[in-house]
Amino acid sequence: MAFCSEKIMRLAQIVIVTASLAASHALVATESSSSDQPYELPKLTTYAEQVANQTPVSTFAMPVSGLRFDPRVDVQARNLAEGQADISIRGGVFENTGFKLGALSIYDPQTGHYFAELPVAPAMLTSPKILTGADNAVAGMQAQVGTIAYGWRAIEQRGEAAVAFGDYHTNRQSLYQGLVFAPFANGLSAAADIDLARSESDGSVPFGDHDFKRASGRFQLRGANSQTDFFAGYQEKFFGWPNLYTPFGFNETEFLRTELYAINHRVTSSPETYWQLGAAYRRNFDDYEFNRAVPGASNPFVHTTHVRSLSLEGRAGFETFALAYSAQAMADNLQSTSLTAGRFNSRDYLKLVAVPEMNFATEAGTLTARAGASFDDTNRDSSAVSPVLGLELKLADGSRFYATYSEATQVATYTALNSAAGAGLFRGNPNLGRETSRNLEIGAVLKRDAWTFESALFQRWDDDLTDWTFTRGVTARTANEVDIATLGAEFVITRRSARYDLNLGYTFLDKDADYRSTTVDASFYALNFAKHRLTAAVIARLGHGVEIRVDNEFRIQEENLLRTVGGNEAFVTSAGLYYLPPRVRGLEISLLVDNLWDSDFQEVPSVPAARRQVSSGVAYRW
Numbered sequence: 001m002a003f004c005s006e007k008i009m010r011l012a013q014i015v016i017v018t019a020s021l022a023a024s025h026a027l028v029a030t031e032s033s034s035s036d037q038p039y040e041l042p043k044l045t046t047y048a049e050q051v052a053n054q055t056p057v058s059t060f061a062m063p064v065s066g067l068r069f070d071p072r073v074d075v076q077a078r079n080l081a082e083g084q085a086d087i088s089i090r091g092g093v094f095e096n097t098g099f100k101l102g103a104l105s106i107y108d109p110q111t112g113h114y115f116a117e118l119p120v121a122p123a124m125l126t127s128p129k130i131l132t133g134a135d136n137a138v139a140g141m142q143a144q145v146g147t148i149a150y151g152w153r154a155i156e157q158r159g160e161a162a163v164a165f166g167d168y169h170t171n172r173q174s175l176y177q178g179l180v181f182a183p184f185a186n187g188l189s190a191a192a193d194i195d196l197a198r199s200e201s202d203g204s205v206p207f208g209d210h211d212f213k214r215a216s217g218r219f220q221l222r223g224a225n226s227q228t229d230f231f232a233g234y235q236e237k238f239f240g241w242p243n244l245y246t247p248f249g250f251n252e253t254e255f256l257r258t259e260l261y262a263i264n265h266r267v268t269s270s271p272e273t274y275w276q277l278g279a280a281y282r283r284n285f286d287d288y289e290f291n292r293a294v295p296g297a298s299n300p301f302v303h304t305t306h307v308r309s310l311s312l313e314g315r316a317g318f319e320t321f322a323l324a325y326s327a328q329a330m331a332d333n334l335q336s337t338s339l340t341a342g343r344f345n346s347r348d349y350l351k352l353v354a355v356p357e358m359n360f361a362t363e364a365g366t367l368t369a370r371a372g373a374s375f376d377d378t379n380r381d382s383s384a385v386s387p388v389l390g391l392e393l394k395l396a397d398g399s400r401f402y403a404t405y406s407e408a409t410q411v412a413t414y415t416a417l418n419s420a421a422g423a424g425l426f427r428g429n430p431n432l433g434r435e436t437s438r439n440l441e442i443g444a445v446l447k448r449d450a451w452t453f454e455s456a457l458f459q460r461w462d463d464d465l466t467d468w469t470f471t472r473g474v475t476a477r478t479a480n481e482v483d484i485a486t487l488g489a490e491f492v493i494t495r496r497s498a499r500y501d502l503n504l505g506y507t508f509l510d511k512d513a514d515y516r517s518t519t520v521d522a523s524f525y526a527l528n529f530a531k532h533r534l535t536a537a538v539i540a541r542l543g544h545g546v547e548i549r550v551d552n553e554f555r556i557q558e559e560n561l562l563r564t565v566g567g568n569e570a571f572v573t574s575a576g577l578y579y580l581p582p583r584v585r586g587l588e589i590s591l592l593v594d595n596l597w598d599s600d601f602q603e604v605p606s607v608p609a610a611r612r613q614v615s616s617g618v619a620y621r622w
Helices: 003-032 061-067 133-139 413-417
Strands: 073-078 085-087 096-100 104-105 129-132 148-152 158-166 171-181 189-201 212-220 226-240 253-269 271-288 301-315 320-335 346-361 365-377 385-395 400-410 434-447 451-470 477-494 498-514 528-544 544-558 569-579 587-596 613-621
Touching: 061 085, 061 148, 061 158, 085 096, 104 189, 104 253, 104 271, 104 301, 129 133, 133 320, 133 346, 133 365, 133 385, 158 587, 171 613, 301 613, 320 528, 320 587, 365 400, 385 569, 413 451
Parallel strands: 096 148
Antiparallel strands: 073 085, 096 104, 129 148, 158 171, 158 613, 171 189, 189 212, 212 226, 226 253, 253 271, 271 301, 301 320, 320 346, 346 365, 365 385, 385 400, 400 434, 434 451, 451 477, 477 498, 498 528, 528 544, 544 569, 569 587, 587 613
């Protein structure tokens, strides 16, 4: 019976994916000839262009929601991705993926687990850009491998109210309103928007409950070529999960309160010339319980971090010359009941970047050569100078070919530095030094009609990388230095049309690791990667207000001693059926399912997978 059920499940998976791709192919054939024009949907916020389903099943949308099936981003979730998720790019670890809002790099000095804690409604942000290689070296900070960069969206006169209910007593509600005021006499216009959202659920496994709340608002001034945003946001999250951070069979919980206040001013003179200046303050409070049945039983983990940041970045473009530049400064402070074994609990950071570019007209197209460097420094660690080199050929049709070499660097977070080295659940090392990444890459972007083909081949060397490792007989995870060489390839194919959107992705990774300790039996992060990962996102607009959205991911994961359930292969599908009644403009009725095949694959080793979840919702937009 088990063998038969498995065959039926495999067949169903193939049927769903084939049907979704076939639907897209059929729409291609009929797109130009059909007289039945597709139903014009109300204007929706696009959180991520590479992903079909923009709304999560069991909670309200967060910036991380639009990254789950992105072909360039691997989201490794504990419970739901919006609860706690480690974000990996190109086989990196959760702590060398950064986030940006406008000019500002958003950072949590305690641990990379909280980098994605952004109390911002996705409706306020542009679709993210995934910066890697030389682009990350220029724009990122405290992010060796990649940066997920958002811009501030121009506010429009619009609103949205949504409610949804699902299994496991799941319910969510959200409200967004944007207001645009009359223009001033001097040509400036003002706008404001506000977001309120909440959700709760018992969770798809016992002790997997959550209770989330968010409130955020923004005031915006816009001129002919400028935009200034004043933002304030607050987010509160409680969630539980078995083996949330440790593989010892306890029901763990996390309670987070995040505040973010930011100002960003951007001036765009031309497509090639802009500058932006930003300042921010972020406060993150965390109360982690190893055993929710006995709070505080094992060394109370209560932490508060404060980060103040200032950033200037831009690009000055001329006919044959351009200069990309940035200056970022941060200061942090940690208050903790458990992270007390290190040498310091405050640190200042500085990064300066200057990369000149020269443009040459050729018969094939425009050839751009760039050569520059970045300077990273803190008051607690050594400084580093990192080169940025590149050649790029741009064709008249928008296609381009490039080759780059770049280096990026960062320092360890306080959980790794200040955890006691010889006792406790998490064992750190106060002597961890600066980490360095070197990236050599060639790639191409080809555009043909509505199709875009993107490819990249890269070799990256990460030196002195901080990983968390496991050793048999030791009931703790340990911060351990490792040198890793990563060979990788990425391919992304997209097509967008009135009737359908199609996005296909494939990533290959191979790693060679050399740990400082010879007693490492397994890695929680650096060696938790997909050797092969395929993604397929399809949006099919069938007419008469009916829309199908399907996200698929298939992966073959590197073997890991800590992965106890689910094997090393996974096929995960998230699907949505939407109906927008033509006679009721702005109304949307949806039925969503996550983990359609009820996969038990452990995205983080030893952390149980979330089970299949279903919800139905109603949204109204005006």
